[in-house]
Amino acid sequence: MPYLIAVLFLCNKLSVDKTLCLSKPMIIKCCYNIPLFQPYYLRREKIVLLKPSDLFSKYLIIQFQSFGEKGKVMSSLSRELVFLILQFLDEEKFKETVHRLEHESGFFFNMRYFEEMVTNGEWDEVEKYLSGFTKVDDNRYSMKIFFEIQKQKYLEALDKKDRSKAVEILVKDLKVFSAFNEDLFKEITQLLTLENFRDNEQLSKYGDTKSARGIMLGELKKLIEANPLFREKLTFPSLKNSRLRTLINQSLNWQHQLCKNPKPNPDIKTLFIDHSCGQSQPNGARAPSPVTNPLMTSVPKPAGFPPLGAHGPFQAAPPPMATSMTGWMTNPAGVPHPSASASPIGFAPPNNAAMLKRPRTPPANTPAVDYQTADSEHAFKRTRAFGISDEVNHMHGHILPIAYGGQSHGQSSSSYSSDDLPKAVVMNLNQGSMVMSMDFHPVQQILLLVGTISGEIMIWDLGIREKLVQKDFKVWDLGVCSMPLQASLTNENTASVNRVTWSPDGTLFGVAYSRNIVQIYSYNGGDDLRNHLEIEAHGGNVNDLAFSYPNKQLCIVTCGDDRLIKVWDAVTGAKQYTFEGHEAPVYSVCPHFKENIQFIFSTATDGNIKAWLYDNIGSRVDYDAPGHSSTRMGYSCDGTRLFSCGTNKEGESFIVEWNESEGAVKRTYNGLGKRAMGFVQFDTTKNRFIAAGDEGVVKFWDMDNVNLLTTIDAEGGLSASPFIRFNKEGILLAVSTSENGIKILANQDGVRLLRTIENRSFDASRVASGSSMKGLTAMMPTFGAANASGGPSMLERVPPMPSMVMMSGENRNLVELEKSRNLKVTEISEPSQCRSSRLPDDTSSAMRVTRLIYTNSGVAVLALAANAVHKLWKWQRNDRNSTGKATASVQPQLWQPVSGILMTNDISETNPEDATACFALSKNDSYVMSASGGKISLFNMMTFKTMTTFMPPPPAATFLAFHPQDNNIIAIGMEDSSIQIYNVRIDEVKTKLKGHHKRITGLAFSNVLNVLISSGADSQLCVWNTDGWEKQTSKQLQIPGGRVPVAHADTRVQFHQDQTHLLVVHESQIAIFEAPKLDCLKQWGPREASGAITHATYSCDSQSIYVTFEDGSIDILTASTLRLRCRISSTAYLPTNPNSRVYPLVIAAHPSEPNQFALGLTDGGVCIIEPLESEGKWGGLPAVEGGAGPSAAVGGGGGGGANTTN
Secondary structure (H helix, E strand, O other), X not given: OHHHHHHHHHHHHHOOOOOOOXXXXXXXXXXXXXXXXXXXXXXXXXXXXXXXXXOOOOOEEEEEOOOOOOOOOOOHHHHHHHHHHHHHHHHOOOHHHHHHHHHHHOOOOOHHHHHHHHHHOOXXXXXXXXXXXXXXXXXXXXXXXXXXXXXXXXXXXXXXXXXXXXXXXXXXXXXXXXXXXXXXXXXXXHHHHOOOHHHOHHHOOOOOHHHHHHHHHHHHHHHHHHOHHHXXXXXXXOOOOOHHHHHHHHHHHHHHHOOOOOOOOXXXXXXXXXXXXXXXOOOOOOOOOOOOOOOHHHOOOOOOOOOOOOOOOOOOXXXXXXXXXXXXXXXXXXXXXXXXXXXXXXXXXXXXXXXXXXXXXXXXXXOOOOOOOOOOOOOOOOOOOEOOXXXXXXXXXXXXXXXXXXXXXXXXXXXXXXXXXXXXXXXXXXXXXXXXXXXXXXXXXXEEXXXXXXXXXXEEEOOOOEEEEEEOOOOOOHHHOOHHHHHHHHHOOOOOEEEEEEOOOOOEEEEEEOOOEEEEEEEOOOOOEEEEEEEEOOOOOEEEEEEEOHHHOOEEEEEEOOOOEEEEEOOOOOEEEEEOOOOOOEEEEEEEEEOOEEEEXXXXXXXXXXXXXXXXXXXXXXXXXXHHOEEEEEEOOXXXXXXXXXXXXXXXXXXXXXXXXXXXXXXXXXXXXXOOOOOOEEEEEOOOXXXXXXXXXXEEEEOOOOOEEEEEOOOOOEOOOOOEEEOOOOOEEEXXXXXXXXXXXXXXXXXXXXXXXXXXXXXXXXXXXOOOOOOEOOOOEOOOOOOOXXXXXXXXXXXXXXXXXXEXXXXXXXXXXXXXXXXXXXXXXXXHHEEEEEOOOOOOOOOOEXXXXXXXXXXXXXXXXXXXXXXXXXXXXXXXXXXXXXXXXXXXXXXXXXXXXXXXXXXXXOOOOOOOOEEEEOOOOOEEEXXXXXXXXXXXXXXXXXXXXXXXXXXXXXXXXXXXXXXXXXXXEEOOOEEEEEEOOOOEEEEEEEOXXXXXXXXXXXXXXXXXXXXXXXXXXXXXXXXXXXXXXXXXXXXXXXXXXXXXXXXXXXXXXXXXXXXXXXXXXXXXXXOOOOEEEEEEEOOHHHOOEEEEEEOXXXXXXXXXXXXXXXXXXXXXXXXEEEEEOHHHOXXXXXXXXXXXXXXXXXXOOOOOEEEEEOOOOEEEEEEOOOOOOOOOOOOXXXXXXXOOOOOXXXXXXXXXXX
C-alpha cells in the first residue's frame, strides 16, 4: 500500500487536463539513483542547483510550467515517470485509472483498449479517449477519424430504426463536417428517407453491426498510424517488470547504506519519510545526502533489502534453510545396494557427520549483493568492466576468458524477470546433420561445442559465426581396441555423438560416442585442437560423459549400455573406479559436491536413480524417477537446487525438483506434452529458470512456480524435442532445429556481448608471449559481479596452472582494445588522407538532401532536397577528366536547361519537409520519376519539364522502383503500406500488393529470381513473385537487443550483383539475406559511439558496403564477410564547426568506379569521396596471425562486426 499511496500522489501531480494552463510550477520528486548526480531545479532554460529533499535520499526535481499552444510541456524524465506509473497501475490492475492517465497525459495511445471500445460500440468513451490525443480540426487524418466514428454511430441508429437518435447524431455530431463537404452531408441526410439505408448503392455491402465495426476499425487504425499527432505514442516503452518498485528499492537501499548501525533485516514501515535504523522515529531520522557526505565511500555496505513483493515490500529475510540433502546421505549403508524405503536413505563415509549441506548463509556484516534488476543504469548497475575476475586468473594460458562473476552471476535470482530470458534469434548455424549434444565453453562463452548424429564434432565461434574446428568420427588407434570393436568398426566405421562437454577450465573437452569410445581433446584456442585421450570406455553406447574433481584431481565420469559407471584419470586415462548396480543401461551421470563431499548421481533407462561416492563401496541412494523415466539430473548454477527431467516409454515427460533433505520430489512442473519418440532435453539458468525443448518450442518455468512461465518458438523450425543449452551467464541459448541447424537466442546482454566482440584470436604463440601480452585484459565484458556467498564452482577448485597472460587491473577503453585486435582497420581522419569534393551550389537553398543517385552513365549526380527541388551536377570531358565521369578531382557544373526551370515535385497540400521523398531513374537516364508527398511527377532529364503527374495522395508514394525488364512498369510503395504495380504507358494500376503494416521504405527487383522484395517501416521483408505478383514469403527483421526500436524507422533493400544476395539496411544493423527464402546469412551492428545508421549501399562491384552514420563517419565493409576495412571520420571531408551538426543522410555508389561514392548531407550539400590515387582502394585486407584468422563481432571498438548464420 505505501507504493500505491506514493504513486497516487504522483498521479495527482501529473494528471492535468491538456487544456489547462498551469498557473504555478509543478515539482515532481522521483528517485534517481546516480551517485554523482545532483538534483536540479529546471525552469525553462535556467538551471539552479538545489539541496536534496524529502521522500527519497536523492531526487530529480523537475518543474513543469505550461506554455505554448497545447498547454502542458513536460521534460523527458517526467514523461518517463508517467510511463512508470502507467506500468505500476497496470500491474496493480487499476485499469480505469490506467486509461484515464493515458488520456490525460497524452503520452501513450493504447490501441488495444481503443479496439475494445470500438468493437463494443462504446462511442462516448471512444471520443473521450481520442480527445486526449487529437481534435477533429487538427488535421485531415483526425477529421477522417472522427467522421468515420460519427458515421458509424449514425448508420447503427438507422439500422435499429431509431430515427430520432439518428437525427440527433446528424444534427449534433455530423453537422460539423458539412462545412468541409456539403454534398456528402446532404447525401448522408438523405439516408433518413430510405426504409433501409442499404438501398443506397454505396452502402449496399454494409453487413451486420459487428462486421461493419470491424471494417471501420481497420480504417481507423490506418488513419491513427498515419496521423503525425500519434507518432511515438503507439508503442509503450520496453520496461523491466515492476520498474518503479525497483527504483524505490534502490533508493531505500542507498539510504540504508548511510545508517550508522545498519540492521541486517530492516523493517520499512512507510515511504513518507526517509529510512533510518534508529529507534526514535518509525523510520528513523533523515539520513544525510550521499552526495554531500564526504565519508560516503568509506561506509561499509550492509545487508541489502530483499526484492519487492506485490504488496508487502521489505519484509524480513527468511531464515537460512536447514541442512539440505542430509536425509539422502547421512549414514553409511550397510550393504552395497540398499533397497528403497519410505524413509530417507543415508549415505556418507564414516568420518563425515555433516555432508552435502547448502552453503552457509554469510554473516549479516558481509558485503551483500545489490538487488538491482538487469536494466538498472545507475550506481548499482551490474559490472560490465573489461577485465578478468580473480577466479579465472589461473586458467590455461591459451584461453582468454570472458570474465564472469561466479555461478550466481552477482545477483539474487529473484532480481531477474522473464525479460532476462534469451528470446531473440540472433543467428542460425548450419550443421549439416542432426545435432545430438551442445555445450558452451565455460570461459569463452561465445564458443559452442557441437556433436552430431553423423559423428562430427565442431567448435563454433559465435562472434564471427564461423566454425573454428570440425572433426569427423575416426578411431585414433584401432590397434589398441578390443577385437569385437575392431570387427564392428571394420564393417561400419561410423558412430553418433551422444554427449559433448567441456572441462571446468575449458582446456579439455570430451566426446561420448555410440560405439564404445570416449575421446578427449585438448583445446588451446582458435583452431588448435589436439588429441589427448582415447578410451574404450564401455561395451556398446557411451551414453554420457562428465568431468569431476575428486581429491583435487580432474577425472572423467562415463556411463553406458553395459550398465556401468566408470571414472578415469583425465591426464593418463587410467581407470580409477567402476560402479556397478544398475539393472538397465545407464542413461546419464551428474557429478557434484557439497562442501568437501564428492559424489555422482546416475540414472538408468528404467528410471532408477543411484548415488555413489568415490570409494567402490556401492550406491548410497536407490530411488525411482517420476514415471520410471529415462532421466537427466542437474543442479542450479549455484549448486543448491537439484532438478531432473526425463521421458518414459509411454512418452510421458516429467520435470521435477528434488527435496534433498528427504530424498523425495519437492515439486513437479506442469506443461510438458506427450511424445511418440525422443526425450525431453532441459537446462537451468540464472538460479531462477528451467528450460526444456518440447513440442517444437522452448518452454520456460520459474523454479519456484510449477506452472509454465512462457514458451518461445524461435521463429519456428525447431525439432520436436530440440536440444538446448545455455551459456554460463544464461544470456545465450543454443537450440537445435529440424533442418539440422542451431539457432542462437540472446537477451539484451547476449546481444551486447556479441556486439562487443571483434576480431579476437586464440593463437597460442601470440598469447604466450609475455611482452606482447603485458597488460592484456579480457576482450569481453563482465556480465555480473562476483558473489561471495554463492556456492563454490568446480572451476574454483582447479589446481593453479602457470598463467601465461599478465593481467592488468585497469579497464581498457575501446580504442586500446581495438589496437590489440588483428584486423587492420584503416582510419581516415584528415582531408589529406583521401580525395573529397563538395559539389558547387550557388542556390540559396540549404535544405537537406533526402535522395541521391548517380546517373547510370556515371557522368552526373542527381539529388532531391527536402524542399522537393532536384539538383543535377554534370562532369565535362576535358584534359583533366578524359572519361567525363564523376570524380572528386574535378569540379562539376550545377546544370540547368536554358529555360532556367527547376525540377520541382508536386507538393499539393503537404509540407515537403515532413513528407517521405522518393525517386527512380530510368535505365537510359532519359527521365526520372519522383515524389515528395504529393503527386508522382515524371520529368524529362534533358529539359527538366514535367511530362505528367499522377496518383494524388492520400496515400502518398514513399518508394519507387522501375521493373528491370520493362521501363513502363514501376513498383510504387505507398504510405498506407501497400505496393502498387503501375503501368506508366497506359496509366493503369495492374495490381495492389498488401503484406506490410507500415509505409513502404524499400523495393528491389531481381531479374534472376523474378521477384520483387519490399521492406517497410514495420521492419518486415516480403518477397513477391513478379509473374503473378503472389506473396512468396516474409520475414521480420530482428532488432538487436539493447537498442530501442524507433517507430517508423526505414528499412532499405538492395540486391547484390548476383541478384540473389540482398543487402538490408536498418538504423540498427546491416544484414545480408539470401533470396527468395530470406535466410539471414550475416549481420553487422554499429558502434554505439557512431549513432544510428543513416544509409548504406553496395559498391558497384558489390565487393564493398558503404555505411553512413549520424556522427558523420563512414564505415567501409567487405561485403562477403561484413568486416570493417576502413573508417572515414567526418573531419576528413567536412570543415570543423562545433556549432554545426552535419552528417550524411544518404549515400550513393558510382555505377562503374567501385571506390567512389557520393554523400547527401543534412545541410544540403553533396560530397564526392574517393581514396588517394596512390592508394587506389579503401583500406587493406585483414591480417591473419598464427593461422587463427581474423574474426569479427557486432559493435566493438572496431566499429561493429559480422555474425554469420550459415
